[in-house]
Amino acid sequence: MTRPLRIHRQHSLLGHNTLAIPAIAEAWAEISGEDDLQAAIRLAREHSWPILPLGGGSNLVLGDRVPGLVLSVEMHGIGVEERPDGKVRLRCAAGENWHDMVTYAVDCGYYGAENLALIPGSVGAAPIQNIGAYGVELEEILVSLTAVNLRSGEPRNFRREDCRFSYRDSIFKHELRDQYCITEVCLELSTQPKARADYPVLVQYLRAHDLRETPENIYAAVCEIRRQRLPLPAEVPNAGSFFKNPLVSPARAEAILQQHPELPHWPQQDGRIKLAAAALIDLLGWKGRMREGVGVHENHALVLINPGRQSASTLLAFAAEIQLSVRQAFGLELEIEPRCYPD
Numbered sequence: 001m002t003r004p005l006r007i008h009r010q011h012s013l014l015g016h017n018t019l020a021i022p023a024i025a026e027a028w029a030e031i032s033g034e035d036d037l038q039a040a041i042r043l044a045r046e047h048s049w050p051i052l053p054l055g056g057g058s059n060l061v062l063g064d065r066v067p068g069l070v071l072s073v074e075m076h077g078i079g080v081e082e083r084p085d086g087k088v089r090l091r092c093a094a095g096e097n098w099h100d101m102v103t104y105a106v107d108c109g110y111y112g113a114e115n116l117a118l119i120p121g122s123v124g125a126a127p128i129q130n131i132g133a134y135g136v137e138l139e140e141i142l143v144s145l146t147a148v149n150l151r152s153g154e155p156r157n158f159r160r161e162d163c164r165f166s167y168r169d170s171i172f173k174h175e176l177r178d179q180y181c182i183t184e185v186c187l188e189l190s191t192q193p194k195a196r197a198d199y200p201v202l203v204q205y206l207r208a209h210d211l212r213e214t215p216e217n218i219y220a221a222v223c224e225i226r227r228q229r230l231p232l233p234a235e236v237p238n239a240g241s242f243f244k245n246p247l248v249s250p251a252r253a254e255a256i257l258q259q260h261p262e263l264p265h266w267p268q269q270d271g272r273i274k275l276a277a278a279a280l281i282d283l284l285g286w287k288g289r290m291r292e293g294v295g296v297h298e299n300h301a302l303v304l305i306n307p308g309r310q311s312a313s314t315l316l317a318f319a320a321e322i323q324l325s326v327r328q329a330f331g332l333e334l335e336i337e338p339r340c341y342p343d
């Protein structure tokens, strides 16, 4: 017999978002399987509630009142299919912790996800922004995903090409925003220990510690670099990088680089130039600046912090000032990376 879905009204989300914003959800439920999800969709329809699927809350800026039903996705399990060609398919339920899944894969000798170690959050949220770090993006290892339509309850399979992945972006941030709950992600890894060590900080770390370029060493190096460099949300509330790196035309980049030749920049495959948002913000003197309980982390200009557990409006007003100063100085728009909800 299936148990009825437990709904909590006026539920605090303070402990469910890494920025520690004291938001209140109109309704909240934990879903641990397909039946729970279908029950939640029916209930939301009856109440005309919007649904917000929630993982670890590490890429969200929540408003004071979150309307509708917040679904804490708690579906668990990893299925493994080893193939004769040395490839391995992992079918991971959406509620699995991303980093734990990466650790499990490395421990089993399944390689390809190690550069993405220690990214906070759930497996189900990873495709939303095509998570990326240290030279690797999710799209390189994702084969397909299953998602359930939040209005009809119909499941749908998305192949990698259906997800329209790009830099920290996917179809789930655009046409299909808020329309699906991802329930399972299928990744293809390899039993061949091929390391991806072309990211400068990683190369430096491996050299400095006299480590060979193996997936296990990459995993350990990424974990160590991240621990040294990034504030722990449990200690200093944050959502990782608050702004995306701007992608600009070569002409635009050249004009900015003439004024500031020291700015880090990287040509992209599509011809555009990626500029380092952290360097732009740092150059304007924002690093370490605090006001009204929010600020820019002292070691990382892209990481906005919320030690005062302030509301989204305080944090976003501060972010808007940074955006304005970058616009005035460089004529560039900094795009906010985390999802602001409701928008």
Ligand code: FAD
Residues within 6 Å of the ligand: 018, 052, 053, 054, 055, 056, 057, 058, 059, 060, 073, 094, 119, 120, 121, 122, 123, 124, 125, 126, 128, 129, 130, 131, 132, 133, 168, 180, 181, 182, 183, 230, 231, 233, 238, 239, 240, 241, 339
């Ligand atoms: P949440 O914050 O819970 O949700 C984010 C969005 O995904 C929301 O719109 C939510 O509705 C949606 N969502 C969540 N679960 C589902 C689901 N099952 N189905 C449909 N929609 C869903 N990101 C990177 O790309 N690279 C990094 O290196 C990185 N480093 C970080 C470091 C720190 C310290 C922090 C705090 C964040 C970092 N992030 C990074 C951002 C964040 O960890 C990722 O975006 C992560 O994938 C978010 O997962 P989550 O479960 O916390 O998602």
Ligand code: NAP
Residues within 6 Å of the ligand: 132, 133, 134, 135, 198, 199, 200, 201, 229, 230, 239, 240, 241, 242, 245, 264, 266, 274, 276, 278, 302, 337
């Ligand atoms: P870092 O190594 O000091 O690099 C700063 C920025 O420079 C990053 O944004 C990175 O872009 C870019 N960069 C560096 N070398 C590059 C190269 N060879 N080619 C293209 N871009 C390059 O960065 P960090 O801030 O400590 O982060 C390390 C990695 O973790 C980065 O990949 C970063 O994206 C990821 N990270 C992401 C978040 C998040 O919330 N999204 C938070 C923390 C860390 P990319 O971002 O495109 O890699």
